Amino acid sequence: MKKDTGKYLPLIPVFAVYLVLFLMGKNMSGMWQLMAMLLFYCALGQAFNIFLGMTGYVDFGYVAFMGVGTYGMALSIVHLAHYEVLGAWVIVIGFIMAILFSTILSLAVGAVALRLRGAYFAIATIGVNEGFRFLIEGARIWNGSEGLIFMGELNQILGREAASVLATFWADVMVLVIAALAAAVTLVYMRSKIGYALTALREDEDAAKVMGINVTKFKIVAFVTSASFAGLVGASTWALKTPYVFPPEVFEIHYTIEAIIIVLLGGAGTLLGPVAGGLIYGLSKYYLSIFLPGFQLLIFAPIIICIIVLFPEGVVGMLKKRLRDTALGRYIV
C-alpha cells in the first residue's frame, strides 16, 4: 500500500501550484484573468509534454488538434442548440466531440507520420495545421473561411447570464481540470509500461525495437493522448470563452511555438516541467506585453536557442538532478 501511494507523490507539488493559482485568482480582485492565462499555459504545456517530452519527437502541427477540438465544441453548439431537451448537456457533448475530433485527426496523422523517424516525422507534421486549415477553407467545410459564430446559440442554451459566467469563470475552471488530468495521466504513463517503453524509444529507438517493444504503438498512444487533451483545451479556452471560430485563428502556429517554449523551459519529459515552464512563460509574456508590447517573440526566440544550446534539460530537469536522492527529490519527477 505504502509503495503505491509513494508512486503518486510527485503530483502533490503540481496540484498545489494549480490550487494556489485558483485560490489567488478567485480571492484577489483583478487577478482572475492572469491566473486563467497561467493555467492555460500550464495545461498547454502539460498536454504537449505527453508527446514531445515522453517521445522526443517534435510535432510542429500540434495546434491543429486544438483547432479541431474548438470545432468539435462549436459544431455541437451550433447544431444542437435548438434541441431544448438537451439544455446544458450540449456543452458536455461538445467536449466529447472535441475529444473525438482530435482523436480522429491524431489517429489519421499518427498512423502515417509516426511510422517515420525524427526529422521525417517533423517534416510530415509541419504541414498538418496548414493542410487542415486549407482543407476547411478550400472545400468550405464547416462554413469554410467565414467560420462559425455561435454567441446567439450559446445564450439560447444557457441564458445570457449563465453564458457570460461560463465564458469568464467555468471555462477557465475547465482548463484547470484539464491541466490536472493531463498531469495525472502523465504520471500514470510514466509509472507504467507505456512510460518505460517511451523512455526506451526516446533514448534509442533501434535498441527498443530490437528488445521487442512495439514502438509505433506506444508512440501513437502518447500522440493520441496528447492530442485529445489539446482538443479539450481548445474547446474550453477558445470555443467557450470567445464564441466564434475562424480557421486562421485556431490553426495559428504561434500556439505550437508557445507549447514548445513552455515544455523546453520547464524540462521536457518531466512532470513538474510544464508547470514551471507555463508559469515562467505566462508571467514573462504578461509583463512583456505590458512593458514591451509586440516584442515577445523577438525576445523568446533567442531564449529558446539559448536553452537548447546551454540548458537542454530545462529548469525542472536541472532541479531534478540537484535533488536526486534527497527527501525533496521524491516529489519532483
Added chain:
Amino acid sequence: MFFELLAGNLIQGVFLGAVYGMATMGLSLIFGVLKVVNVGHGAFIMVGAFITLALFDGLGISPILAIPAAFGVGLALGLFFYYTVIQRLIKAPELATLLATFSIGILLEEVIKLVFGSEFRGYNWVVGKIDLGITVVPMSKLYAGVGSVVIAVLLYLWFNRTRAGSAMRSVVEDSEGARVCGVNVGAAYAWSFALGIGLTVASGVLLTMFIPVGINPYMGGGYTLKAFVIAVLGGLASPYGAFFGGLVFGLIENGSYTLFALLPGVEPFALTRFLSFMILLVILLIRPTGLLRGK
C-alpha cells in the same frame, strides 16, 4: 479553351517550378551534408525578399543585382548561425536542431518585422512581357526561371569541378574517411551550411518576381512547407533531386489550380495548398527516400 488555359498555366508552372527547385536546393544541401533539417527555411527566403525590396525601393538597384547581394548576406548569416548555434548541436538529438532552426526562423521574422513592419509590401519592376501565343509571360518571371537554372548549373559545376566541392561531397559520403584524407570536416560543415543558406536567401530574390505584393515578414511559412514537399519529392538529401522536384511541383501546383477552379463552391487556392500537404504525406509514407531517385 480549357486545354489552352491548362497549357498556358503549365508553361507558367515551368518557370515557377524552376524557382521552387532553386529555392529548395539549400534545404537539401544542408540536410545532405549535416543531416540537419532547417525548419526555418522559409524565413531565409523571406530575408531574400526583403533584401530585394530594400535594394530596389531604397537604392533603385535592379533585382538581378540583388541576387549576388542576397547570396552574400546568406553566406554571412549561415556562417554566423553555424558557429553560434548549429555547431554545438550537431551531436545532440535531432530534437535540438529542429527546435533551434525553428527558433532561428522566428528570430529572423521578428527582426525583419521590427525593421520593416508587418504589412504586405511589394515593388514594381517594369521589364515588359513576352507573348507565347497561349499565354503571356512577364519578362521578370522569365529572368527568374532562367536565373534559377543558371544557379543550379553553377552549383553543379562547383560541386564536381572544384576542390572545395569534392571535399564537401567526400564529407557526405564518409566524414571519417574524409577526415583521414586531410579534409577539414568542420570547415566543410560550416561552408555547406553557409552555402545552403546563401542559396536560400538568393532564391528569395527570384521568388519576389512571382508575388508582386506578397512580401511580408511571415511569408516564409508557406514556402517552408512547399520546400519540404519538393525536397521529399526529389529525395531529401539531393540538391539536384530538389531542383527537378521543384519543376514537378510547379507543374502540379499550377495544373491542380486550373482543375480545382472548375469545381463549383470551392476555393481553388486553398485546395492546392491542401493538395501539396497530401502529396507530402503520401510520399513520406510510400517512399521517404524520394520519388525521383533511381533506387
